[in-house]
Amino acid sequence: MYCSECKNLYRTFEGTLARFVEARTSAFYQVSTRIAVRKHVDLVRAKNDLCEHQEVCPWAILAQHFGQHGIVQFAEA
Numbered sequence: 001m002y003c004s005e006c007k008n009l010y011r012t013f014e015g016t017l018a019r020f021v022e023a024r025t026s027a028f029y030q031v032s033t034r035i036a037v038r039k040h041v042d043l044v045r046a047k048n049d050l051c052e053h054q055e056v057c058p059w060a061i062l063a064q065h066f067g068q069h070g071i072v073q074f075a076e077a
């Protein structure tokens, strides 16, 4: 019960999270703190974009009203 923007932002968040996890496990991450910081900033930004949208999105509010897990909570579970 989410709108297309919710789904798009969630896909972006998922992709950013996957790249962050991949980067964290690589040896490259250990030597480049600048890249590590940038990947983390990207991740936080993607999560904030999703949260900000869901605060005003009627579909997300409705889903939470009916007791469904929000996309962000679901992703963190």
Ligand SMILES: [Zn+2]
Binding pocket: 002, 003, 004, 005, 006, 007, 053, 054, 057, 058, 059, 060
């Ligand atoms: Zn939405």
